[in-house]
Amino acid sequence: MINWSMGQVVEVARVGAEIYSVWISERKISRKVKPGQFIGVKVPERDDLLLRRPFSVADVKGGKMRIVFRVVGAGTAKLAHSKKGDRWDIIGPLGKPAPLVQNKSVVVCGGGVGAAPLFYLTRVLKEKNRVVAVLGARRAAELVMVSEFRQLGVKVYLTTEDGSKGIRGLVTEALEPVIKVMEKPVVYACGPEGMLKALCPLSRKAKVWAFFEERMGCGTGVCYGCALPKKDGGYLRLCQDGPVVSLDEVVL
Amino acid sequence: MTLEVVIRDVKFPNPVLAASGTFGFGWEFLAVANRLGGVVTKGLTIAPRAGNPPPRIVETASGVVNSVGLENPGVEVFKREILPRLQRVKCPVIVNLAAGKEEEFCELTETLEQTPVAGLELNLSCPNVKEGGVVFGQDALQVEKITRAVRKRTGKLLIVKLTANFVDPADTAKAAEAAGADAVSLINTLFALVLDQEGKPLLGGRTGGLSGPAIKPFALFCVERVARAVKIPVIGMGGIKTGQDAFEFICAGAHLIQVGTANLVKPDGALEVVKELRRMARTRGWQSWDDIRGKAGEGRFS
Ligand SMILES: Cc1cc2nc3c(=O)[nH]c(=O)nc-3n(C[C@H](O)[C@H](O)[C@H](O)COP(=O)(O)OP(=O)(O)OC[C@H]3O[C@@H](n4cnc5c(N)ncnc54)[C@H](O)[C@@H]3O)c2cc1C
Ligand SMILES: Cc1cc2nc3c(=O)[nH]c(=O)nc-3n(C[C@H](O)[C@H](O)[C@H](O)COP(=O)(O)O)c2cc1C
Ligand code: FES
Numbered sequence: 001m002i003n004w005s006m007g008q009v010v011e012v013a014r015v016g017a018e019i020y021s022v023w024i025s026e027r028k029i030s031r032k033v034k035p036g037q038f039i040g041v042k043v044p045e046r047d048d049l050l051l052r053r054p055f056s057v058a059d060v061k062g063g064k065m066r067i068v069f070r071v072v073g074a075g076t077a078k079l080a081h082s083k084k085g086d087r088w089d090i091i092g093p094l095g096k097p098a099p100l101v102q103n104k105s106v107v108v109c110g111g112g113v114g115a116a117p118l119f120y121l122t123r124v125l126k127e128k129n130r131v132v133a134v135l136g137a138r139r140a141a142e143l144v145m146v147s148e149f150r151q152l153g154v155k156v157y158l159t160t161e162d163g164s165k166g167i168r169g170l171v172t173e174a175l176e177p178v179i180k181v182m183e184k185p186v187v188y189a190c191g192p193e194g195m196l197k198a199l200c201p202l203s204r205k206a207k208v209w210a211f212f213e214e215r216m217g218c219g220t221g222v223c224y225g226c227a228l229p230k231k232d233g234g235y236l237r238l239c240q241d242g243p244v245v246s247l248d249e250v251v252l
Numbered sequence: 253m254t255l256e257v258v259i260r261d262v263k264f265p266n267p268v269l270a271a272s273g274t275f276g277f278g279w280e281f282l283a284v285a286n287r288l289g290g291v292v293t294k295g296l297t298i299a300p301r302a303g304n305p306p307p308r309i310v311e312t313a314s315g316v317v318n319s320v321g322l323e324n325p326g327v328e329v330f331k332r333e334i335l336p337r338l339q340r341v342k343c344p345v346i347v348n349l350a351a352g353k354e355e356e357f358c359e360l361t362e363t364l365e366q367t368p369v370a371g372l373e374l375n376l377s378c379p380n381v382k383e384g385g386v387v388f389g390q391d392a393l394q395v396e397k398i399t400r401a402v403r404k405r406t407g408k409l410l411i412v413k414l415t416a417n418f419v420d421p422a423d424t425a426k427a428a429e430a431a432g433a434d435a436v437s438l439i440n441t442l443f444a445l446v447l448d449q450e451g452k453p454l455l456g457g458r459t460g461g462l463s464g465p466a467i468k469p470f471a472l473f474c475v476e477r478v479a480r481a482v483k484i485p486v487i488g489m490g491g492i493k494t495g496q497d498a499f500e501f502i503c504a505g506a507h508l509i510q511v512g513t514a515n516l517v518k519p520d521g522a523l524e525v526v527k528e529l530r531r532m533a534r535t536r537g538w539q540s541w542d543d544i545r546g547k548a549g550e551g552r553f554s
Contacts, residue, residue, distance in 0.1 A: 004518060042517065048314045050464055050517060091518070217309040217316065218516040222276035224294070224323045225309035225516075227456075234302045235323070 002220055003028040004091040009082045010064060017141035018071045019113055020080045023064050029092040030065040033057045035121035036098025036211070036244040039067070040219040042089040043075045044082075052091065053079070054216050056117035056190075056243070058145070068116035068144055094219045098188065098209060098244040100124065105182040106131045109199070111171050111191020115144050117211055118190050123152055125188075133157070134178055136171025136191075140164040172198040179206055189247070197252045208247040214238045253539055255530060257289065257507055259485050260434045262344050262370045262409045264289040264508060267541070268498060268526045271489050271512035272348035272373065272413075273320065277330075279337040281519045286342040288522055292510065293334075295350040295375050298359055300326035305456035310446050315466030315491075316513050317444040319457030322350050322378060327363050335367055344370035346411065350378055354398050361405045371409030374402060376424075377440035379417065379461040389415035389440075392427040399431035411487060414438040416474045422481035429482045437487035437510065438478060439471045464513040465491040472504050479505025479546055493521070495528020505546040 007026030015021045024030075029039060040052030053075045055067040071077050082088070098121055106129045108118040115135045125131050136159035137143045143165060149156050158166025159174040167174050172195060179185045179202070189199055190211035199208055217225030219239045227235035228242065229251040236242060236250065255266035266289040270278070278291035285291050303323025310317050325333070330347075338345050347369050351357045357374060364372065376389035376398065388394045399412050412428035414421045416439040425436045441461025448454045471490020479486045488506030492498055493514040501509045514521035538544060 002519065004520070047465075049311070050314060050316060050513065051311050052517060215307045215309050217318065218274075218519075220280070220519055222280055222519075223274055223309065223318070223516050224303060224320045225318060227303060227306045227308055227323070229305065235306075 002091060002094065003032070004089070005029070007088045007090050009084055009086040009088060011084065012080075012082050015068065016144050017139075019068065019142065019144055020071065021058070021066060021068045022079070022082060023066045024088060024090065025064045026090060027063045029090060030060045030063055033060060033065060033093035034097030035100075035124050036117070037093040037095045038219070038243060039065070039090050039092035040094060041067075041079065043078050044086065044088060046075070046078055049075050049078070051217060052219060054094070054213075054219055056211065057093075057120055058116035059120045059123070068113060070113045091219065095239055095243050096241065101186050102128045104129045104184065104186045107175065107178055107182070107185055107187045108133045109171060109175050109187055109189040109191070110135045111195040112137045112142050113144055114189075114191035114195070114211065115146075115149070118188060119145050119148060121188055122149065122154060126152060126154060132178060134159070134171055134175050136160065136166075136174065138162065170198065171195060172202075175199075175202070188244075193252065196247065199247060200252060203247040209244050210247045212238055212243050212245055212250070253533055255289075255526075255533065257541065259507060260409045264344055266526050266529070267502065267506075267508045268522055268529065269346070269487070269508055269510045270515055270522045271510035272375065274512040274515040275522070277334045277338065278341050278345055279334070282340055284520045284523050288343050288526065289508065290344040290346060290370070291341060292346045292348050292373055294324055295322045295348045295378065296324055296327055296330055296360065297322060297350050298327050298356050300324065300329065307454060307456055310454055310460075312444075312446060312462065313466060315462050315464035316516070317446050317455065317460040317462050318441070319455040319460035321457050327360055331363070331367065335369075339368070346371045346373050346409070348373045348375050348413070350375045354401055357398055357402050358405055361402050365406055365408070369408070371411060371434075372402070372406060373411040373413050373437060374398065375413050375440070377413050377415030377417075377438075379415070379441055379443055379459070389424060390417065390419040392423045395424045396427040396431045399428050399433050403432035409434050411435045411437050413440055414478070415440050416470070417443050421474050422477050425478040425482045425486075429484050433484060435485040435487055435507070436478060436482065437489065439467070439474050439490045442467055442470070463490070465493060467491050468497065472500055475501055475506055476504035476548060492525060495525055495532050498525050498529050499532060499544065500548075502541065502545050503548040505548070507541070507545065
């Protein structure tokens with residue numbers, strides 16, 4: 001069941017270059033939302049910004065949920081200026097929960113702000129699996145939630161394209177040696193489309209679950225706006241069949 | 253007052269319907285559907301359609317441009333899998349039909365004639381399919397021909413959905429009326445092109461259709477114009493989001509209204525319109541819809 005209700009902003013923090021973290025207090029959705037699922041946020045006081053902005057849930061804690069997002073346009077800019085006490089109109093949980101494995105060697109692989117949704121997932125997966133994290137970004141200021149990942153007790157490999165932190169290079173390059181030494185690894189990946197594309201060859205060797213983004217109308221399955229091409233023809237409806245999809249199922 | 257509106261033999265408990273393409277097939281949010289005046293399903297074709305490549309939907313200033321391209325499972329799957337679910341919807345269900353040929357409209361109509369759906373809405377106005385679609389709706393002769401052919405094959409409530417793209421909808425509405433339509437509905441989305449930062453079309457379908465608050469004043473203009481041109485009931489839509497919006501369409505002459513894009517923002521978007529209209533009816537002391545319907549020309553009143 002999808003809920004729609006008002007949440008209250010309890011904390012806004014700048015956590016990187018143009019990257020913000022917001023904790024929202026809202027009981028119904030935050031109790032139900034599972035790793036991989038997302039919420040739809042109506043940008044307050046901006047009736048001209050019609051549609052909800054979809055954001056993956058980065059963590060939940062006692063009737064609160066957290067989103068971490070990058071400012072890319074008018075909506076995210078407005079949301080980043082929120083203050084403690086502001087009320088947000090949100091709907092959720094949207095999408096399917098990410099499939100959870102057990103007794104596996106798991107690598108979570110995040111590109112930029114894509115690390116955020118993997119955090120909640122990692123917290124849950126780590127109870128029943130061995131988990132390591134490979135997190136990359138263009139530069140150090142765009143790496144998010146690194147200390148939180150470390151606090152979970154998972155091993156974290158860092159990469160940046162400009163070498164300002166961790167290994168210099170792409171997150172996908174750092175992933176390969178990590179996976180090579182693992183037996184039947186399972187990868188959960190979240191990041192820009194280019195990163196997911198670079199992971200495609202890997203999906204022949206390992207199971208790769210990827211978090212996808214597509215422009216959405218409703219987020220609830222009624223408008224058929226969020227199409228993702230399937231390998232065997234036709235389209236997935238990302239807000240129903242995803243957003244976490246097996247990488248070998250779709251065409252990138 | 254009672255909010256009920258009756259057209260032909262169909263009783264709509266209130267004048268607010270969910271518009272085609274914005275409320276799934278009608279059963280997805282049952283608790284909402286059951287309190288609406290009616291629901292219009294996603295456009296249905298004979299064969300399954302995969303729809304257009306992504307992106308299919310993009311926000312513009314106070315509006316939305318879509319190029320979904322009529323993705324739907326086809327009429328057989330509709331009958332087998334969707335229709336049983338629609339039995340649980342308490343309000344009248346109108347099936348929106350799309351086709352590239354007159355014969356296909358006829359075939360769809362015949363296939364649905366023995367099903368319990370309350371009525372049919374012929375989409376002669378979809379901008380997102382190459383064959384048929386809006387082309388039919390731009391030609392009054394085609395509108396008349398197709399409507400007449402479908403009319404012969406159905407005793408159900410027959411609504412013809414008109415376009416306002418490059419045609420005077422008063423002409424096509426008269427054609428639909430002459431051919432036996434029970435009502436006309438308008439407007440469908442307006443032709444739209446969205447370019448990205450490099451000047452390339454952003455939508456996978458290249459062009460799309462504009463909806464939402466951005467089109468409301470034009471939609472209202474069209475609805476008033478058509479309501480003055482025909483005697484059959486007019487179903488108005490285009491950017492309706494509030495009770496006040498719906499009230500304005502009724503003042504312009506609409507018997508029923510449909511809520512589209514507002515359903516994408518909130519699953520109960522159409523229900524909010526019902527609630528606000530009901531409150532307005534009470535506080536303003538209307539006795540029946542006749543108190544306000546089509547009275548936009550008569551100066552100030554409340
Ligand atoms: C399932 C899902 C989960 C997401 N989770 C996150 C997250 O955790 N953190 C984060 O930073 N971003 C996330 N995004 C992307 C985020 O939704 C967009 O960056 C945001 O909607 C942009 O809004 P805007 O008004 O600032 O940008 P504008 O470009 O002004 O937005 C205009 C329209 O385009 C849509 N849009 C723009 N970019 C995207 C995009 N990449 N994906 C989907 N729609 C887009 C907007 O929703 C809006 O309707 C997610 C997207 C999806 C689909
Ligand atoms: C995503 C989307 C899909 C639509 N699909 C259909 C459709 O299949 N058939 C149809 O007749 N109209 C379709 N429409 C048009 C709406 O039913 C309605 O006529 C139009 O959007 C104007 O109303 P609005 O401004 O309230 O959305 C669609 C509109 C949207 C936004
Ligand atoms: S966004 Fe509307 S169906 Fe997925």
